[in-house]
Amino acid sequence: MFAALDLGTNNCRLLIVSSGQRGGRIIDNYNRVVRLGEGLYDTGLLSDAAMDRTLIALHHCAARIHRRKSYNLYAVATEACRRASNASSFLDRVKQETGLNINVISPREEVELAVCGCRTFLHDKVLRRNRTKTLLFDIGGGSTEIAWVRIDPVKRKQTLIGCCSIPVGVITLKEQFKKLTLNEYYQMVDFVMNKINHFERIHQIRAEILREQVQFIGVSGTVTALASMILKQPKYSRAAIDGLLLDTTQVKDMIRHILVSKFNKIYDYATVHHSKLHYLLPGCAIFEAIHTIWPAEDIVVADRGIRDGIITSMQENKLTKNNKHNFNLPHFLVKN
Template sequence: MSTPTAAIDCGTNTIKLLVTGPSGEALAREARMVRLGEGVDSTGRLSPAALQRTFAAIDEYAVLVRRYGVDRIRFCATSATRDADNAEEFAAGVATRLGVRPEVLAGEEEAALAFAGAVEHLGIDPDRAPEGDVLVVDIGGGSTEVIVGTAGRSIPRAAYSMDIGSVRLHERHLRLDPPGRNEIEAAVADIEQALDDCPFDLAGASTVIGVAGTITTVAAGVLGLASYDREAIDRQVLVAAEVREHARRLVAMTVAERRGLPWMHPGRADVIGAGALILSGVLARSEASSLLVSECDILDGIAASLFDEA
């Protein structure tokens, strides 16, 4: 492959771009919080304002794609567009701006790409964990994927996509600022029900890897960083009990208090409490003593797939 490629991951809250060079090196990595899935859980539609924000970000990405001479683009859309009645309006807008139509990923494919992005990046040695069991957790705005596989292999053995995410759960339950006790209990009940429905045992894996913005942001807080630092977060091993305690503190804060945290992106401050509750629930079910954090996720899996197809 002689020219750069571009991977785009468009989720419920964030749209991300990774431009990769001929040797697989990252030439550009960008993220914009556009909240495409705002209100989808209640209305079933992508709102005009959300579409406008997302298209503005895609226009910026189109400039970068042309600047790097990209000849192949894979644009993947996840939870918000799976659920929206007017997804065709979104697809047409993407095609006009980038010349490709978005692939709306099924939850299982989304999970497999997230697993590949995390595990290949970390280069996990099968000897690190008994029987090589690895659980990858990817908390998005609209859905959460839990994926079980074998260390040293990029293809997972089992995956489950839960219809809970930071934006969806926040809009559903956490309306007060800070959230009330009854609201938090309702959100936790939703999480527990989703975990009850998971067809495999999360406690079966001895290595738990967390990916995507909710988890990396929580990790920044546990580490007490002075600002969000991708390199300082990547590959950190955190004590699960400390992660869960930090999640409890985040949920109890007001949005203004969260925005005042030096490592918090303002576009994530309102929904991070819901995402933290999901992470806490998954860690409790997994019975993990620690959490390995990866800055590589589904976006990196999408980028890798372009090389696999070449």
């Protein structure tokens, strides 16, 4: 058994996979919105209410993990715990109450895990379309990670050319732009563009996109939610979303539709189906900023990420069975 726990700014996610000679099989998949980073932008602290919510979810995760007879576990925390001054005491409390030892990972490690989790898509001939590089982005609750990756289709390997992490996610952006008027929506887009322009100036990715050399992959609840809405799913289906190839015009059209629905107070499918529109809209603004700078024609939607990267890394490194503790995560991508 391989268990991966990802404690993010907005969500707490657990994935448990059994691995055998015939491949892997998902045993358990848990995802709860905990909003751990709620209020962090204003106070620099994890609030008592947010920590209590998160601890409830982590108790559920611990119970699901410990009922397995044999497992390898790696648990990570990201931006909220990187930023909050009381994160260390909170994680000590988590360990004491649940037995879970959660490691705070760096932005670079977070990017590497997301890339590793999406590796199947990087080497899929249909999804890659003979492109030599990949631009992968992951819109989180407290930060957004961007990876610029070179693909070697012959050796089926990938090299991380460069990456950046901006401290802007759906929760932090919502708390910074509190009124969320239409004017503020476009201010959010400009704000995010200013954060990522430096990365574009260094790597000149836009020119590669215009030469049709770049695969575009979106990893986030924002992108998967938009894809689900485009497909008009009555209930979210991961099987239909994960690996879906969309024209980016479809995504932009859905965002326009949401904006019209929100600010003209038209209560149709878009607003009714997604009651948490106040978190979706900041994610849409981040996507618009990314796509404005890097106008790819199509996008691969990935309902996977850090947990999948952890599982892949553990499986490939043949970690010792019955290891009920965390271990040092190996560097599984080639670095510059």
